[in-house]
Structure formats: C-alpha cells, structure tokens
Amino acid sequence: MPSSHRAPKTARRRAILLLLAALAAAHLPAPASAANLALGKPAPPITLHTLDGGQIATGELAGSVVIVTFWATWCGPCHDELPLLSEYAAAHARQGLKVLAFSLDGPDALAEVRAMAAKLSFPVGLLGSAWAGDYGRIWRVPVSFVIGRDGRLADNGWQDSAPAWTRQRLEQIVTPLLSIKE
Template sequence: MAREFRSPRAAAHRSDPSPDAQRRALLRGAAAIGIAGAGALCAPPARANDLKTGQPAPPLVLHTLDGRSIATRDLLGQVVIATFWATWCVPCREELPLLSAYAARHAPQGLQVLGFSLDEAQNLPKVRTVAASLSFPVGLLESPWVPAYGRIWRLPVSFVIDRAGRLADNGWDADPPEWTAQRLQRVVGPLLARSS
C-alpha cells in the first residue's frame, strides 16, 4: 500500500526522534501549510501539476550518487521509469527489488530506470546500501517539490516516459501505485515492444 503523509499533529504524537521521523514530520507540516494556505480553490497536490499522458513529459535530471547527471531529454529513444522512493518507505523497499530485476532484464530493449530518493543527505549511507543492490542509478532528490510533477506526497510513485519523450503513465493516477510484475507487463511491456 502506498504511504501517504499524515498531518503534523499525528507526527507530533509519535515519540520517534530519529532524523527520518523528523524529516517526515517536516514534509507533512509543509504539505499542511501549503494546502491550508492555498485554501479550497486549489486542486489536490497530485492533480495541480496538469500532467497529461500522451503529452511531452516534463524534464527530469537525476544527480546520481556517483556524481553523474542523467537527464531524461538525453534518453530519447529509450523507455524511462522515474521512480520516487525512500529508505523509510516500506512499500518502496518491497517494490525496488522487483523493479531492479525488471530493469536488468529489459535494459537490452532500451529500458532505463532512474531512482530518486527522498532521503536527506544524512541518510546517505542507508541510500548507498539500498542503491548497491539495484541495477539502476540512484540519486538524492534535493526537494520533495519536482517542477511540473508537483510535490512528491505519496511514496512510492513512478512516471513512465515513452521512447518519443511523452508521458506514458502518470503515477499520480496509478491505483495501486506500487509496481507489480503484472502492472510492469501491462504498462511498460507494450512500450518496450515498440521501436522508436
């Protein structure tokens, strides 16, 4: 099940003083302030960004743990899955091995997965440990706000970009949002079967 951020009041009742818990509480608080400040005139955060499948996907750049920058605009001709996760997200940690195995099997067909971690820099050792087991590059996301994709408020969430650079699957609309073997085959399989 996807992990949705809860209210700052709920976070305050927790006694977990860890940096992860503090970061989650801060993200929740920021979301509550943004929603309260915007009032009822704004759409929910997942819809506010107007992502449209079939339209050009907004650009993303992954700054990898080993210092490279991978831009989706440089991956035209490949199918790209941009996945957002965190070490403290249990559904994410369950999904990552499946996604990694799928990425490794289908890389020869032109599949590229980019892993954006919402962990903070102080959790870099944990992120590196997880990343070492994955077949795709991982980097830390500097902010939960991603231009044109909105605030990453639910984890895991992924977006699929086709070979022509169009958004093929909007993760905000996915129900359930986690990847399964069946969902990968249904969503990504046909894109891999098509040439550019």
C-alpha cells in the same frame, strides 16, 4: 466591556490570516495531479543527480522507455518494489529500458540510500526536496511515472490507485512500450 472589543479584533485577525493563506496558496506550484501531467503529452523534464556525482536528464534518454521513480528508505512498500523493479530493468535494458530512481531521503540518510542503491541495477540520487519540478510535490512513495520512447508521458503515477510496481503492472504498462520501436 474589554472582552467585547477583543472578539471583533480576533475575528478580523482570523479573516486577514485566512486571506493571506489563500493568497499564498495561489502562488504555490501546481499539485502533482495537475493537468500539466497529461497522458500522451510531453513528459516534464527532470534530472537525476546520481550518488556518484553524475547527472542524467530525461531529455538525454530520447528513444528509451524511462521509468522515473520516487522512493525512500523509510518506505516499506519501496523495499518490496525496488528489487522487483531492478530485476525487471536489468532483464529489459537491451530493449531500451532506463530507470531513474529519486530518493526522498535527506543527506543524513545517505549511507542507507547508498546501501540500497548498491543492490539496484539502475542509478539512484537524492531528490533534495519534496518538489520534483512539474511532477509536483512528492507526497507519497512509492510513485512512478513512465515516459515512452517518444518522450510522452505513458503512465501517470498520481492516477494509479495502487502505485507500487508489481510484475503484473510492469507487464501491463511497460512491456508493451518496449515492443514499440521509434
């Protein structure tokens, strides 16, 4: 008889836990692929806190084409993508290209992040959390977003099925934006 009383209590407890989980989920930030990242709409602001103690906000880069990229030292595709992106960024800096690179690594990997950053032509900083403001929770890397000279989102990395940069993707997505003058 005691076990029959336990079953309803267990079921009731599960139902309450599910209800609490649903309520908690309703208050979480919107997922990264939410409608607030719409192509042609103003890009969400984000600030890179660089490894050397500086700050660069996307809002300060109006008139530039900006690639906001998220990566990590433990990410294999990032090791291929970052040198390519660095070379492209250096070659197109005079045309107004800026890259802000956010590492998902924690402070314990700072030496590794600094070693990778030393080889790059653009500023790097630690994200400090899996949440990147209105870009959402960064759940895969690499992932990048492109902001046009007008401050509008030109490429949403969450919608890219193959998100790592290649020469072809850079030529298709970024190069045309560089030829547009504000």
